[in-house]
Amino acid sequence: MTDKACDMNSSRIRLLDESTINKIAAGEVIERPASVVKELIENSIDAHATDVRVEIGGYGTKSMLIVDNGIGMSHTDASIAFKKHATSKINRIEDLDSILTMGFRGEALASIASVAKVELVTRQESELEGTKVVVDSSGIRSITSAGTAVGTSILVNDLFYSTPARKKYLKSARTEIAHIVDVVSRNCLAHPDVSFTLIIDGKVTLRSPSSVKMLDSIVHLYGADVARSLVPLEYDSDLISISGYISKPELTRSGKDLQVFLINGRPIFSKQLSNAVRLGYYTLLPKGRYPAAFLNFTINPVNVDVNVHPAKREVRLSHEKEISVMIVSAVEKALARDSLVPEVQLNKKDVPVQSRLNVREPERPSSSSSSEISNAYKATGSVRLPASTEVPEQDGSGSAVSSRSQVPVPSTASSDGYQAVSNSETTAPIIIPDSSSDEISRKNVIKEEKEPYQYPAKDTQRRLKKSERLQMSVTLDEVAELNASFTPSDVKVYGQYADLYIISDMDGKLILIDQHAAHERIMYEQVLRMQDLGWQELITPVTLDLSQKEKAIIEEFIPQLEEMGFSVSEFGPKSYVVTTVPSIFGKLENTDVIHDIISDLLSVGRVKEDTERYDLLCSTMACRAAIKAGAVCNTKQMEELIRQLMLCNNPYTCPHGRPTMISFTMDELAKLFKRTG
Known part of the structure; x- marks a missing residue:
């Protein structure tokens, strides 16, 4: 038999060692520091905690500490908590049809320990002393007794130390922190009865006191301006119950940052739910804009498959079409019950003062004439351009523009409450708001006749x-x-x-x-x-x-x-x-x-x-x-x-x-x- 034949008969399929298996599995659950925070907060919620503190160092890769006042773990439970698929949430496959806990897969702690150095300290009320477990990617390093309060604290150090290639896929420190803040914020809305504190590099970034009202949490997390633009939404049927808030059409974003969906108290991401909410607005929203929505959906667990993604970010719903129709109807009814006319509060300085501006036309066309179209439009909803094709370089809002050209001009009263450019042989009037009614200052308004800047x-x-x-x-x-x-x-x-x-x-x-x-x-x-x-x-x-x-x-x-x-x-x-x-x-x-x-x-x-x-x-x-x-x-x-x-x-x-x-x-x-x- 030739060497080539021997090579062909030799086995090329090998069993991976446990460490490699764990690191691969961790990649599905632990994508970034925010993933660790999410998994550990969910464990705290399942432990009936009413107070959760999250401390972050070095945007999460250096250290993360999650402390709760939950029921804690016994010495025996703490000893096996880091084993793969060790969980207290389910016992058999049928239990997946009635999942109401945040976790159930038994993968979180094992996945975190495979890519970081972890210390767990826990105690339950029935025990006089607690348990400390030290573990890293090589396994459990030590299990000792420790004095501690009832509850659990988990310290995660040096994230991705065993898989350094993962670090290059992380974004900037601010972006990673933003994802952590988002995770904590969503859990604040999902569990308003739990007090959350987020500390980043020693500074309190977020503190959400416990409250029974979702709106209180929205005000705290997203501000009063967002809360003022919300309308309540309530819907109930045999298939689904919906409660929460959606925004009036005046409040939109270019992304879905102001959308939080909860299914049975679990924060999830769902394109289906988002599309259904937007469809309920029909033509009330501009294209590419998304409303705010903070909604909790209560659905029979039998109709919710949470075992879709290892990170449990997505779910699969039975009766998807029926649920979508109900969401659209609920949104339509909520909007119909409330006045959708935006409210404008004017101060005295916001009231137009009548005046007239005379602006002379430059000798040559300006490259910034398109801004004049925009500014004049913003002032009145319509624009009158010069009769000639040469458009004067002039800001239509009466604003002070650096590196721009305008002439200082006296203002006189006009009958329509706006500043108007006077007619001349070459210039048709452009109606613009008086500067006193605008938010823009007219100081340092000058006219400079110069050639447009030529860029390399x-x-x-x-x-x-x-x-x-x-x-x-x-x-x-x-x-x-x-x-x-x-x-x-x-x-x-x-x-x-x-x-x-x-x-x-x-x-x-x-x-x-x-x-x-x-x-x-x-x-x-x-x-x-x-x-x-x-x-x-x-x-x-x-x-x-x-x-x-x-x-x-x-x-x-x-x-x-x-x-x-x-x-x-x-x-x-x-x-x-x-x-x-x-x-x-x-x-x-x-x-x-x-x-x-x-x-x-x-x-x-x-x-x-x-x-x-x-x-x-x-x-x-x-x-x-x-x-x-x-x-x-x-x-x-x-x-x-x-x-x-x-x-x-x-x-x-x-x-x-x-x-x-x-x-x-x-x-x-x-x-x-x-x-x-």
């Missing part, structure tokens, strides 16, 4: 190539054939449909343009090309109430926010104050854009390149600053919007990859009307 071609080209690579998921070959040297005479505008789509004729083709997507593209490329975005100071600083999770990460991203023109500083234990905003916003009507940017930055994390993070910031800002669907435009405004769009490097999609326009040739129209054979 290499840097601009690098950014645009990067963004184009991200966005060309939609291609419009027929639109791409349009003449790059487009001039206003090339376009014929027929009108506006549904206050959203511009109907036009370019190069013999019928073109439909999404005005929001088009303006978003214009604003996006403008921001990318500007090294200094400019900022404007708010007369009245805006208070930003952050959730505990957002507060945990904002410090990391303050430098990026400052680069964009935001000035954000800490203001009390739960709030930050915004004193400046990017000039393209005109005025800061609400703080949603900052919440969206924080959410975007959190989702990007440390693994992305800085250029991608910058592009993400730019696209978010452009989206929020662009004119929206429902803005009425006249012919000159539509022509100007198209002119600016066709000067973009990529006029065919918005920054998120959606088309800005679609075209129909005469032949295609003829086919649609069956005019050809």
Whole structure:
């Protein structure tokens, strides 16, 4: 027999050793420091604890200590607690049909010990002294007696020391801390009768006193502003009971950060539940926005399969379709019972003072004319552009804009309560709010006649190539054939449909343009090309109430926010104050854009390149600053919007990859009307 034949007959399948098996299994349960906190908090809840303290050192990889006042463990139980599949929750497979405890798999402690160094100290009330167990990836190191109070404390040191490759997949310290805060926050809502304390590097980050009311926990964790925008939701049927709160349509986020779903008291993530909640809002929400929802679903355990994922983050429901229909109905009824008209509280300084501004037109077109469209729109809901195609560089909100150009002008009273740009031979009026009614200061407003800043071609080209690579998921070959040297005479505008789509004729083709997507593209490329975005100071600083999770990460991203023109500083234990905003916003009507940017930055994390993070910031800002669907435009405004769009490097999609326009040739129209054979 040859050597080759011997090799073929030798066994290539081997049994893994127990240590390797445990490390592989731990990868499914322990993904990051927050996973450890989640598993140990669940153990504390199952032990009937009413007080849980979590202490974090070095964003969790250095140390994590979880202390509770639960029933504790006996010496015998503590000795076997770290064995694989050792659990007090179930005895047989049928018990899975009636699971009401947080844990049941018996994997948490074994998985943690396989990737970290662990010390457990516990005592139950019937014993005079407690038990201390020291364990690491090699197994139990010692079991000794220890003096301790009733309950359990678990110290986890040097996470992933035995699997160092896992550390490279962790994100920044702030991001990992944010995930820990999120885990604790969700458990605060799930168990309002339990007092939670989170201490990070010796500083109390979160303290949630025990309460029987979920709303009290929401106020504490997410702030009074969020709580004020909530409406109660109650629903009961034979299949499901729902209790909690959802937001009025005025409170939304770009992500699902304000959604917490509990099934029988267990925090879970469910795309199905989230979709059903959003469907209940029907057309009340803008596309891509998500409402706040803090809901507890009580369902017969027989209809809930919690044994789907080792980390128990997901569940499978019986009667999914019926439950979804019930959720939609419950949301609709909750919204119908409450007034959905946003309440506005005005101070005296918010009341417009009538005045008139005279602004002279620059000699040359300005690259920032798109901001004028946005700012004028934000002021009145409509915009009047200059009769010529040259748009003056002027901030429509009367704000003080650094690195921007304006002339100081006297103000006179106007009859409509707004500042109006006076008519001249070349300039049509643009209606903008009086600066005294705006949040923006007019100090240091000056006019500088200078050439636009020319950025290094290499840097601009690098950014645009990067963004184009991200966005060309939609291609419009027929639109791409349009003449790059487009001039206003090339376009014929027929009108506006549904206050959203511009109907036009370019190069013999019928073109439909999404005005929001088009303006978003214009604003996006403008921001990318500007090294200094400019900022404007708010007369009245805006208070930003952050959730505990957002507060945990904002410090990391303050430098990026400052680069964009935001000035954000800490203001009390739960709030930050915004004193400046990017000039393209005109005025800061609400703080949603900052919440969206924080959410975007959190989702990007440390693994992305800085250029991608910058592009993400730019696209978010452009989206929020662009004119929206429902803005009425006249012919000159539509022509100007198209002119600016066709000067973009990529006029065919918005920054998120959606088309800005679609075209129909005469032949295609003829086919649609069956005019050809």
